[in-house]
Amino acid sequence: MSxxxxxxxxxxxxxxxxxxxxxxxxxxxxxxxxxxxxxxxxRVAEILHGQIETLNALNKQYNTNKTIxxxxxxxxx
Numbered sequence: 001m002s003x004x005x006x007x008x009x010x011x012x013x014x015x016x017x018x019x020x021x022x023x024x025x026x027x028x029x030x031x032x033x034x035x036x037x038x039x040x041x042x043r044v045a046e047i048l049h050g051q052i053e054t055l056n057a058l059n060k061q062y063n064t065n066k067t068i069x070x071x072x073x074x075x076x077x
Contacts, residue, residue, distance in 0.1 A: 021075040021076055022038055022039050022040060022041070022043075022044070022073060022074075022075060022076075023039070023074045023075055023076045024036060024037060024038060024073075024074045025037075025038040025043075025044050025047055025048075025071060025072070025073055025074070026071060026072045026073075026074060027047070027048070027051055027068055027070075027071045028068070028069040028070045028071070029051075029055070029066060029067070029068055029069060030066060030069070031069065038073070044073055048068075048071060051068060052068070055067065055068070
C-alpha cells in the first residue's frame with residue numbers, strides 16, 4: 001500500500017527536525033478516521049499515496065466516488 005517513490009523535497013536538516021515531532025497520521029474517509037504510525041514526512045507521503053491508489057481502484061471496481069475527506073499529522077507534545 002506504500003509507494004517508496006513518493007517523496008517530499010525538504011532540506012535534510014529541516015526534514016530531520018520536523019520528522020522527530022511526528023507521531024501518527026489520521027486519514028478521514030466517509031467520516032471514519034483511520035490512524036497510521038508515521039514517524040516521518042516521507043512515511044506520511046507514502047501512506048497518503050497508497051490510500052489514494054486504493055481508493056481509486058475501489059472506486060473503479062465498485063463505481064463509487066469515495067475520497068479522502070481530510071488528513072491530519074499528529075505531533076508529539
